[in-house]
Every structure is written in C-alpha cells, then in structure tokens.
Amino acid sequence: MLKVPATGQDLPTTLLKALGDPIRLRILRLLDREELSVGELSRALALSQSRVSNHLRVLREHALLAERQAGTSTFLRLGIADADGLAARLWAALSADLTDDPGDTERLRQVIAERREVSPEFFDRVAGRxxxxxxxxxxxxxxxxxxxxxxxxxxxxxxxxxxxxxxxxxxxxxxxxxxxxxxxxxxxxxxxxxxxxxxxxxxxxxxxxxxxxxxxxxxxxxxxxxxxxxxxxxxxxxxxxxxxxxxxxxxxxxxxxxxxxxxxxxxxxxxxxxxxxxxxxxxxxxxxxxxxxxxxxxxxxxxxxxxxxxxxxxxxxxxxxxxxxxxxxxx
Ligand SMILES: C[S@@+](CC[C@H](N)C(=O)[O-])C[C@H]1O[C@@H](n2cnc3c(N)ncnc32)[C@H](O)[C@@H]1O
CATH class of the missing domain: 3.40.50.150 (Vaccinia Virus protein VP39)
Structure with missing residues (x-):
C-alpha cells in the first residue's frame, strides 16, 4: 500500500506527473530492458534527441536514471535512487501493468543489432570491462x-x-x-x-x-x-x-x-x-x-x-x- 500524504505541499504531484507521461514511460521501459546511449534511445523511440533530452531531464530530477560516462558517450539505465521509496513502488506497480510498445521493441532490436557495426561508441561502451x-x-x-x-x-x-x-x-x-x-x-x-x-x-x-x-x-x-x-x-x-x-x-x-x-x-x-x-x-x-x-x-x-x-x-x-x-x- 502506498503511504503518501493526501493533501498539502508534500503531495508528490511532480513525481506522478513525471511517471504519468506516455513518452517517459516508454523511456523507462526501454531503459529497464537495456542500457542505451542517448542516441540509441532516441532511435529506439523514433524521436529527436532534443525531445528525448527534455524528458530525460525530468526523469533525472526525480533520480529515476542511472548514468555512466565512458569517453564521449553517456549510457543510461533505469535506476531509481531510493529502491524502497515511493518512486520505486509506483514504478513496480505501473510496470506490472504496462505492455511494451511494439514499435519501440522492434527499433530496440535494430539498435542492438547495429551495435555490431564497429563504432567508437561501441568501444566506449566496453572500454571499462x-x-x-x-x-x-x-x-x-x-x-x-x-x-x-x-x-x-x-x-x-x-x-x-x-x-x-x-x-x-x-x-x-x-x-x-x-x-x-x-x-x-x-x-x-x-x-x-x-x-x-x-x-x-x-x-x-x-x-x-x-x-x-x-x-x-x-x-x-x-x-x-x-x-x-x-x-x-x-x-x-x-x-x-x-x-x-x-x-x-x-x-x-x-x-x-x-x-x-x-x-x-x-x-x-x-x-x-x-x-x-x-x-x-x-x-x-x-x-x-x-x-x-x-x-x-x-x-x-x-x-x-x-x-x-x-x-x-x-x-x-x-x-x-x-x-x-x-x-x-x-x-
Ligand atoms: C580489440 S581492441 C585491441 C586493442 C589493443 N591493440 C590490444 O591488442 O589489446 C581494438 C581497438 O581498436 C579500436 N578501433 C576499432 N576501429 C578503429 C578505427 N577505425 N580507428 C581507430 N581505432 C579503432 C577500438 O576502439 C579498440 O580499442
């Protein structure tokens, strides 16, 4: 059961707004499945990088992302900072009911297949290991x-x-x-x-x-x-x-x-x-x-x-x- 204040300034409306946007839900869903660079994420969503970056900013504000820098690339995953907090519990409840966007799934498959193409970003990704x-x-x-x-x-x-x-x-x-x-x-x-x-x-x-x-x-x-x-x-x-x-x-x-x-x-x-x-x-x-x-x-x-x-x-x-x-x- 969620323990959230029902009234007053503590009402978690910004968190609910962050999780209530369909594009941000698609982003979280993709990043729950796969670590992606911002470019890969934009390709998987078929959206411009600037649009995706705006959504990422909102998700960052609520500490919903784990980020890793390697070389010139940033890699993102779903990473809810407070694993027992309200955001984690809301996400668990939401993701149990969500189905993946079939377009996103197909594009994600393509993005992963394209990694086989040798690129500096590929090597940035694996450099640390x-x-x-x-x-x-x-x-x-x-x-x-x-x-x-x-x-x-x-x-x-x-x-x-x-x-x-x-x-x-x-x-x-x-x-x-x-x-x-x-x-x-x-x-x-x-x-x-x-x-x-x-x-x-x-x-x-x-x-x-x-x-x-x-x-x-x-x-x-x-x-x-x-x-x-x-x-x-x-x-x-x-x-x-x-x-x-x-x-x-x-x-x-x-x-x-x-x-x-x-x-x-x-x-x-x-x-x-x-x-x-x-x-x-x-x-x-x-x-x-x-x-x-x-x-x-x-x-x-x-x-x-x-x-x-x-x-x-x-x-x-x-x-x-x-x-x-x-x-x-x-x-
Ligand atoms: C298998 S590693 C070999 C590294 C090292 N020579 C060794 O023996 O351990 C291949 C390296 O080549 C780099 N590489 C791949 N294609 C390249 C290219 N076109 N120009 C420059 N470096 C490239 C990759 O970034 C990666 O670091």
Missing part, C-alpha cells in the same frame, strides 16, 4: 612478440588501435615515445591510466583518431604495431596505406590478428567486423601498400576471450594468432 573479457589474451605473449620485432633504441613507436594499451605497455622502457591511436576516447582513457603506472622513461602520446586517417605526420614513426584491430576494419588496405605513410623509410610495421574462426559472438560482444582474417590476405595488403620483406608467422599463443554464459568453451582452448610484418623500403 575490456580487459576482463579478453583477460587471458591480456597476459599472453602475442603483443610482446610483435613489439620485439621493432627493437631499436631511442625510437618513436606507434600502438595503432591501442585499446586499453597492452601493446604500448610492452613498449614502455624500450622506446623514447609511444604514440597510441584509437578512435574510442573511452579506450584511450583506460590506456592513459594503465600506461601511467610504470612509464619506464617512455613518453606516452595518446591521440584520438581513425586508422585509415592516422593523426600522425609522414615518416613520424620508427616502428608500429596494430594488434587485434584489422578485423574491426572494413578492409586492411586503408589502414596499411596509412601505416606505410607514417613510418620512416626502413621502419617495420607488425600486425597481430586472429585466424578465421566461427565464433559469431565475438561480433556482438567485442565488435569484431570479421571473424578473423586470412594471414595471406593481410600479407597481400602489406605488399599492396608498398611494404617489402613481408613475413607471416603463426604465434605460439592463443586468444582466449570468455564466451558468454551458455556458450561452449573455445575449441582448442583459444583462437590461433599470427603476426604479419613488413618493412618500408629505404628511400
């Missing part, structure tokens, strides 16, 4: 092997598609400066925290940008690694052309990636656009970009992300990895 999803890979040797191909003292190296900074971490103490590029501000923030722990005398230079339009000058780098990122791109060609441009003549580029596999959940969970890449295709893209001495090597290491609950463990204990490397010809 990335290292727990791929925890075994994080401790593996693949990145160190890739970095070992670059060794030459006093150099400027690139970690391209740096994510949370595992490759750059393997570079600390080995080069003068590491330029870390990623299109997700949330990932760069995770990398900043990780790389500040033990910089080892290496300057860390974080840059927001796209791999097919690198925010790096011509010939600026003395070596570069792009680990576990080419399978996120439509094709390796644009990225490798850019890597070629930003390397000085004689410098080496290394790619770490996965052999083709059938783990479809990696596209929804980790944003993989391709389920692995054929090393020969990557080697051909190196050659097409102008690299010479192109070599492919299978790695004695496996990628072991944790499958979601209900799916079987990865075959063979993990997915096989390889490196492809190539050298930019001396001028």
């Amino acid at each position: 990335w290292d727990t999803i791929g925890v075994e890979f994080a401790s593996g040797q693949a990145r160190q092997r890739a970095v070992a191909s670059l060794v030459s003292a006093g150099a400027i190296w690139g970690d391209l598609g740096c994510g949370t900074g595992y490759v750059a971490r393997a570079m600390l103490g080995l080069c003068e400066r590491v330029v870390c590029v990623d299109s997700s501000a949330g990932m760069l923030e995770q990398a900043r925290v990780r790389l500040a722990e033990h910089p080892g005398g290496t300057e860390v230079d974080l840059r927001l940008g796209e791999l097919d339009a690198l925010p790096i000058g011509d010939g600026e780098l003395d070596g570069a690694v792009a680990a576990m990122v080419l399978h996120h791109l439509p094709s390796p060609d644009g990225c490798l052309a850019e890597v070629f441009r930003v390397l000085r003549p004689g410098a080496t580029a290394v790619v770490v990636d996965l052999v083709p596999h059938g783990e479809g959940w990696l596209s929804t969970e980790l944003g993989d656009r391709h389920l692995g890449l054929d090393a020969r295709q990557v080697g051909a893209a190196f050659a097409a970009a102008g690299f010479v001495d192109v070599r492919m090597e299978a790695l004695d290491d496996r990628y072991r992300p944790q499958p979601p609950a209900g799916l079987p463990p990865l075959p063979g204990g993990g997915l096989p990895l390889y490196t492809v490397r190539g050298r930019k010809p001396r001028a």
